[in-house]
Amino acid sequence: MPSPIDPFTSAVELAAAIRRREVSPVEVADCFLDRMDALDPRLNAFCHRADDDVRKAAAAAADAVARAASTEDLPPFHGVPLPVKDLVDVAGWPTGHGSAGAGRAPAAASDPVVQRFVDAGFVLLGKTTTSEFGSLPFTESETLGISRNPWDRDRTPGGSSSGAGAAVAAGMAPIAHAEDGGGSIRIPASCNGLVGLKPTRGLVTNATVSAEGLGTSGVLTRTVADTAAALDVLARHDPAAWWSPPTPHRSFADALRTDLPTGLRIGVLTDSPVDGITVDPACATAVDAVLRTLESAGHHVVDTRLPLPPAGELVAAFTTIWNVAGAGIALADPDRVEPHNRALRDAARSVDSWAYAEGVRRTEELSRRIVEGFLAGFDLLVTPTMACLPPLVGAWRAGTDADPLAALRNSYPMGVFTSVFNVTGQPAVSLPVHHDAATGLPVGVQIVAAPWREDLLLQASRLLELAHPWTDRRPPVG
Numbered sequence: 001m002p003s004p005i006d007p008f009t010s011a012v013e014l015a016a017a018i019r020r021r022e023v024s025p026v027e028v029a030d031c032f033l034d035r036m037d038a039l040d041p042r043l044n045a046f047c048h049r050a051d052d053d054v055r056k057a058a059a060a061a062a063d064a065v066a067r068a069a070s071t072e073d074l075p076p077f078h079g080v081p082l083p084v085k086d087l088v089d090v091a092g093w094p095t096g097h098g099s100a101g102a103g104r105a106p107a108a109a110s111d112p113v114v115q116r117f118v119d120a121g122f123v124l125l126g127k128t129t130t131s132e133f134g135s136l137p138f139t140e141s142e143t144l145g146i147s148r149n150p151w152d153r154d155r156t157p158g159g160s161s162s163g164a165g166a167a168v169a170a171g172m173a174p175i176a177h178a179e180d181g182g183g184s185i186r187i188p189a190s191c192n193g194l195v196g197l198k199p200t201r202g203l204v205t206n207a208t209v210s211a212e213g214l215g216t217s218g219v220l221t222r223t224v225a226d227t228a229a230a231l232d233v234l235a236r237h238d239p240a241a242w243w244s245p246p247t248p249h250r251s252f253a254d255a256l257r258t259d260l261p262t263g264l265r266i267g268v269l270t271d272s273p274v275d276g277i278t279v280d281p282a283c284a285t286a287v288d289a290v291l292r293t294l295e296s297a298g299h300h301v302v303d304t305r306l307p308l309p310p311a312g313e314l315v316a317a318f319t320t321i322w323n324v325a326g327a328g329i330a331l332a333d334p335d336r337v338e339p340h341n342r343a344l345r346d347a348a349r350s351v352d353s354w355a356y357a358e359g360v361r362r363t364e365e366l367s368r369r370i371v372e373g374f375l376a377g378f379d380l381l382v383t384p385t386m387a388c389l390p391p392l393v394g395a396w397r398a399g400t401d402a403d404p405l406a407a408l409r410n411s412y413p414m415g416v417f418t419s420v421f422n423v424t425g426q427p428a429v430s431l432p433v434h435h436d437a438a439t440g441l442p443v444g445v446q447i448v449a450a451p452w453r454e455d456l457l458l459q460a461s462r463l464l465e466l467a468h469p470w471t472d473r474r475p476p477v478g
Helices: 011-019 025-043 051-067 112-119 162-169 186-192 224-234 281-296 311-322 339-349 353-377 406-410 420-424 454-467
Strands: 046-048 081-085 123-128 176-180 195-198 216-221 265-268 380-384 428-435 442-449
Touching: 011 025, 011 051, 011 224, 025 051, 025 081, 025 123, 025 162, 046 162, 051 123, 081 112, 081 162, 112 123, 112 176, 112 224, 123 162, 162 176, 162 186, 162 216, 176 195, 186 195, 186 216, 186 428, 186 442, 195 224, 195 454, 216 224, 224 454, 265 281, 265 353, 281 380, 281 428, 281 442, 281 454, 311 353, 311 420, 353 420, 380 454, 428 454, 442 454
Parallel strands: 081 123, 081 176, 265 380
Antiparallel strands: 046 123, 176 216, 195 216, 195 428, 380 442, 428 442
């Protein structure tokens, strides 16, 4: 019998239906497990399933609903399923890091991000695929196979949160954990027609700081409201972290109840920060649509340019840190690490600690220059999320037989606009405002705000969600 639950219902709406006792957490879990059975063989979004654990957690959530004198006292996402990207630990489950070289021993404890999800009432729905160590915006490996885009299975769902993007887009999950060190939340958001917000550096803490703060956790969703409510769950002061701000005094969900202030300065960046990369016309068209909407709402597009340093200087500083992104991951068999990641490790080991510290310092100096220019010139900046449409499966492989690091260079069109703001640490969101007429593929636009201004970013996102409705769009697979 078909499930009475619409699998494309938002996480906030599902949680409300559970609190109203209209649906049971068990029914909700069964709906998404059935969807995974039906669709995941075609998309390869999940790398670890623990259906018995899911059903046990859902049954416990259902019991809590039945016992509650008032369901309003339950956690905000009580009984809502959420998968976790396979780069962070979930107690009792293996963390494979997308690598054949990683061990498969169950994790002893959950990462703090995972624990915040559990405390918020989420039912953990397995683990989603990622490229090895999250280093590429494609998941295509001997270990995990090929993760595919539900809008076109010949194309990538982006990454490195590949499975998270495909799962939410295809209705196998209402919301998914994701991580972003160079665009890995925003790129799959663009490829799959989703909302993907990378928070300000330090706002969301993991067990350790990832890649000098380039990386952060977040979620992939279909609605701005889900993104805001999930950020309220994640943005909690962590006294054990190396750096962590106080818990925001105002909830991000509340910020959506206030309109975006008028008269904001809107900057634009549509030329690739790296020479030689052409921006697809569909990506430029999407930016134009956003600018028209913002102008009609009373905002001012300004001619001020973002003061980016020479591309080679920024890339050199970024890669000094990026090369060590896999450091600290325990490997059972290092010889089975993929060639591009072996090359990154070799490059990292060729840099002594003094040179590495100088590279980190230089990255901070460049970041300061960019952020100071942003604050002087803009309230919000609009860019394409990617310079291209979702690439075909295998597009990253060209030239890798001769040079494994060609895999990263082949990925530049996907991350050229996103990675800048991992360096600066600014909050940035990809919104699915456009679909390419020729291919039917989703096209994301990135909006960037000043550090700690997620509220402004979410208000702008809500304005655009109302002007360019996307929540009813469904991919062919799903």
